[in-house]
Amino acid sequence: MTTNTDSKVDNESQTAFSLQVDDKGIGWITIDVPGETQNTVKAEFVDEFDRIFKQVESDNAIKALIIISGKKDGFVAGADISMLQNLTSKEQVEELAKVGHKVFNQLESLSLPVVAAINGACLGAGLELSLSCSYRICTSASSTKLGLPEVQLGLLPGGGGTQRLPRLVGIANSLDLMLTGKQLNGKRAKKLGLVNEVVANSNLMKAAAKAALDLVNKKKIVVSRLKPEVSLGGLLSAKELQKLALETTSFGRKIIFDKALETVNKKTRGNYPSPAKIIKCVQVGMEEGYEAGLETEAKLFGELVMSEEASQLMNIFFASTDLKKDTFVSDGIKSQPIDRVGVLGGGLMGAGIAFVTADKAGKKVRIKDQNEKGVNHALKYCWEIYRNKIKRKHMTVNDAGQRFAAITGTTSYQGFKRCELVIEAVFESLELKQQMLKDIESVSEGNAIFASNTSSIPITQIAEAAKDPSKVIGLHYFSPVDKMPLLEIVITDKTSEEVIATCVEFGKAQGKTVIVVKDGTGFYTSRILAPFVNEAGHMLAEGVAIDRLDKALKDAGFPVGPITLLDEVGIDVGTKIAPILAESFGDRMLPPKLFSKLEQDNRKGKKNKRGFYKYAGSAKKKGPREVDQSIYTLLGVSPNNNMSGDAIAERCLLQMINEAVLCLQEGILNSPRDGDIGAIFGLGFPPFLGGPFRYVDSQGAASIVKRMNELEKQFGERFKPAQRLVDMAASNKTFY
Numbered sequence: 001m002t003t004n005t006d007s008k009v010d011n012e013s014q015t016a017f018s019l020q021v022d023d024k025g026i027g028w029i030t031i032d033v034p035g036e037t038q039n040t041v042k043a044e045f046v047d048e049f050d051r052i053f054k055q056v057e058s059d060n061a062i063k064a065l066i067i068i069s070g071k072k073d074g075f076v077a078g079a080d081i082s083m084l085q086n087l088t089s090k091e092q093v094e095e096l097a098k099v100g101h102k103v104f105n106q107l108e109s110l111s112l113p114v115v116a117a118i119n120g121a122c123l124g125a126g127l128e129l130s131l132s133c134s135y136r137i138c139t140s141a142s143s144t145k146l147g148l149p150e151v152q153l154g155l156l157p158g159g160g161g162t163q164r165l166p167r168l169v170g171i172a173n174s175l176d177l178m179l180t181g182k183q184l185n186g187k188r189a190k191k192l193g194l195v196n197e198v199v200a201n202s203n204l205m206k207a208a209a210k211a212a213l214d215l216v217n218k219k220k221i222v223v224s225r226l227k228p229e230v231s232l233g234g235l236l237s238a239k240e241l242q243k244l245a246l247e248t249t250s251f252g253r254k255i256i257f258d259k260a261l262e263t264v265n266k267k268t269r270g271n272y273p274s275p276a277k278i279i280k281c282v283q284v285g286m287e288e289g290y291e292a293g294l295e296t297e298a299k300l301f302g303e304l305v306m307s308e309e310a311s312q313l314m315n316i317f318f319a320s321t322d323l324k325k326d327t328f329v330s331d332g333i334k335s336q337p338i339d340r341v342g343v344l345g346g347g348l349m350g351a352g353i354a355f356v357t358a359d360k361a362g363k364k365v366r367i368k369d370q371n372e373k374g375v376n377h378a379l380k381y382c383w384e385i386y387r388n389k390i391k392r393k394h395m396t397v398n399d400a401g402q403r404f405a406a407i408t409g410t411t412s413y414q415g416f417k418r419c420e421l422v423i424e425a426v427f428e429s430l431e432l433k434q435q436m437l438k439d440i441e442s443v444s445e446g447n448a449i450f451a452s453n454t455s456s457i458p459i460t461q462i463a464e465a466a467k468d469p470s471k472v473i474g475l476h477y478f479s480p481v482d483k484m485p486l487l488e489i490v491i492t493d494k495t496s497e498e499v500i501a502t503c504v505e506f507g508k509a510q511g512k513t514v515i516v517v518k519d520g521t522g523f524y525t526s527r528i529l530a531p532f533v534n535e536a537g538h539m540l541a542e543g544v545a546i547d548r549l550d551k552a553l554k555d556a557g558f559p560v561g562p563i564t565l566l567d568e569v570g571i572d573v574g575t576k577i578a579p580i581l582a583e584s585f586g587d588r589m590l591p592p593k594l595f596s597k598l599e600q601d602n603r604k605g606k607k608n609k610r611g612f613y614k615y616a617g618s619a620k621k622k623g624p625r626e627v628d629q630s631i632y633t634l635l636g637v638s639p640n641n642n643m644s645g646d647a648i649a650e651r652c653l654l655q656m657i658n659e660a661v662l663c664l665q666e667g668i669l670n671s672p673r674d675g676d677i678g679a680i681f682g683l684g685f686p687p688f689l690g691g692p693f694r695y696v697d698s699q700g701a702a703s704i705v706k707r708m709n710e711l712e713k714q715f716g717e718r719f720k721p722a723q724r725l726v727d728m729a730a731s732n733k734t735f736y
Contacts, residue, residue: 017048018070019055025063026212027056027112032070039071040080041125041159043096049103056110064212065110067133068117068205073143075118076126081153081314084305094302097158100125101294104132104160108222113215117208119201122146123183128159131168134221135211136195138186139204146189149181153317154274154310154688158301160224162281163293167226169193171247171282175260178278187393224290250287257283271557271688274304308698312690316680319673320513328489328504328516328670335502340364342422342448344436346378346409349453350425352481355382358406359482361509366416367409375409382407385482413443421506423475425453428576433457434465441467449499451475455526456577459519460492470496473503476523478682479569486682487512492519513681515674517663521584522577524663524675525682528692530581531655531718532683533574534591536562538715539648541592543641546612546627552648557686562652563612564625567605571612575599588718594635601634653695654708654719656685660692661722672735693735701728 016033033039069075087093116130118138130136148157166174169192186198199207246252264275277300285293343354346369354365369375386400424436437450449471463472474490487507507514517524536549550561581589605611613625660675669675676691689695705721712719
């Protein structure tokens, strides 16, 4: 190396950027933010970029540049979100975006070829940085992911991404990436044209050097000057030719933008402003030019960063990041190793738990069911997930086969003696779960942790049958287990800290966001869900139509309506949980009495195709399901109550929020943070509202209490506000 220039990240000697020039004339720019596990773009880097540019321009020995990360498994993971949270006006944000545009334009305008050598996460501002380079090469490592996920924070790409990406990969492809926030591996990125080359990690530096030298004295590719037809080049299929015809004419582009806007409005129901603004940025850039597109991007980026929706989504980001570091135990408590896991029950929950344990956590799993049919069902369920991964080319047949081989089944306890952790996912019966516990204690000679996946029965009651209650814990998963991100760990007064630490680490290894709650009937999530669904039942009894109820809650931001949810989970499951909750919390937890007629009519929901909605013969039918009109006759209800959607949503929301506050008041929850994450990740509470506790803060406790007092006068004690809310209203306090 002939030159070494460091750029400081702060006033100390540590540096985030370094430039080294090798004897072949390649300038290697290494990004390595000190003291952090991953690189993120910060505002103070602008001056450092400028110094690097000046150094490059003044050194005639440099023929080409390569930008590479000093982190082992990451390129640049995006912008520093806390930097955005510290800004106080949309004008400040807009100016920050314009500064970013200037830096990336400078990089793109260098006369030298610039190669981005990518290994690990290349997301958000990291991808925008690479789009400013003339060549992108990435590794085939599983940790390598490329994307613009800003939409997940209620934002849009603010570093020129809305302008460069469509010019590189086409309008339709870029909208798909930006509106979903999806992340691509190297192979898929190459197929899309996002990167030029994919190599093994061990070959990255060598391949980057070769590419850089090959590009010297050749015409430089400048992404911002590309046209859609260039990005779609090569041999085009009929489908690609059709896309080309749309993207290269103003009329065709309008069709794409109109269709995209229609799709996002249908999906977001107007609750998230960022998708529509992303479409607007791309549209302006394609119709009015690159510079106009950047102006629009900066302006709309400023508006979004200052929006309430983005604020709440960024709060969720920080809360979930914080949870990843939380062990939930005292300092010095260490977890015990888990190599083998037993799962009792081969139903959907048991099979899902087995899958994530083998696939994500990499453990050996033994499934036990009472008969071979149950075991085979669980194994088939797991293989179907792998088969879909293979079909979508997310995994090779060989890799899938190796992971699937870690899952075995039995109708006896053979192989359970060596399991350090056993998770039961059997029928909601206290007697059955206690028998499972006794069996495992006997088979494992008291060495295994016993975890219950019950959704309502107190773990303390299950542990009453244990010889060693310190090893009994609740691991409450959500269906479908392979997709739902939350794991609610339930601890009793006797659960040991070592067991808690072990299960927290195990849950994180499964890829779950973990919260730990104290034991109690319904724990946290089931307890706050029950009054939410019950209130929908009360409104149905008042004559509000089933589909009107569901639509109101979907419009409010929930992924499914409460009545649809009851059909999905099983009406029979709901009728079994309701008395358990009512026994502990009184009549406020009971659904309307007329719901007993559902059980008498053998209505279990989707599982037996007899529920609130029709199921027979409509499996492939598009659009919403039809309500089974006979349900109104059965319940003796006339669906003629035209209550507004806002009023419907408010009643359900307030029930869930009030119960969440009661859980915090009673010590079931450790913090508002855990309550918000649990409601969002486990139950689909609208993320843009921030969770039950953030919602109270945004509305003001006094406003919530006032409305609940009005509803209590109208509908009775189930709307009585929690004392914690009343006290906060009186003192004008907030949860955060």
